Amino acid sequence: MTVYTPRRAARVLLVDAAGRVLLFEGFDPARPGHRYWFTPGGGLDPAESPAAGAARELAEETGLRLDPAELGEPVWCDTTEFTFDGTWYRQEQDFFLFRVQSWQVDTTGFNDIEQRSIADHRWWLPAELAVSGERFYPPELPVLLTRLGQPTGAGQGEASC
Incomplete structure (x- = not known):
């Protein structure tokens, strides 16, 4: 039986005016050949809210600084299990949508x-990602981005959590 380390995380779907989402290409240090694309974000600090964690991670990873309130409510939530650097995680994560011109x-x-x-x-672009043959997380990302469609307000999309 696999023993998982529980983890809470917040991620950001950062979408530009052309409808493209920002993804990072990373790899597991324990398996450098296992490459994948993923959204900005990461683990929450103790007692940190998902919006505060998402804003902090976005600033650290992209340089874009936001007030957590600008992220609105999560547009999607899921639980994923993965290994990273020899540790198995079960991660509950909230995804926020934020739109930028560029x-x-x-x-x-x-x-x-x-x-x-x-x-x-x-x-x-979501359609480009769907046919790329690349590994990306979450696997539902192109469908999720298509479902979120056009902006409903500054930086916000439809909440489904």
Whole structure:
């Protein structure tokens, strides 16, 4: 039986005016050949709200600084299980949608593990991602982005959590 480390996380679907989502290409240090694309975000600090964690992670990983209230409510929630650097995690995560005209990603805020396990970043159209043959998380991402469709307000989408 696998023993999982519980983890809470918050992630951001950062979408530009062209409808592209920002993803990072990373890999598990214990399995460097296992590459995948994922959204900005990460684990919550103790007692940190999902919106505060999402805003903090977005600033650290992209340089985009927001007030957590600007993220609104989560647009999607899920639970995932994965291994990273030899540890199995069961992660409950909230996804927030935030729209920007454009953004020049600044990764100077990466922590040590991010510097060692993130190889690249790229803006993806949902349809392009769906046919790319690349591994990405969450696997429902193209469908989720399509469902969220056009903006319903500044930085917010439909809540489904």
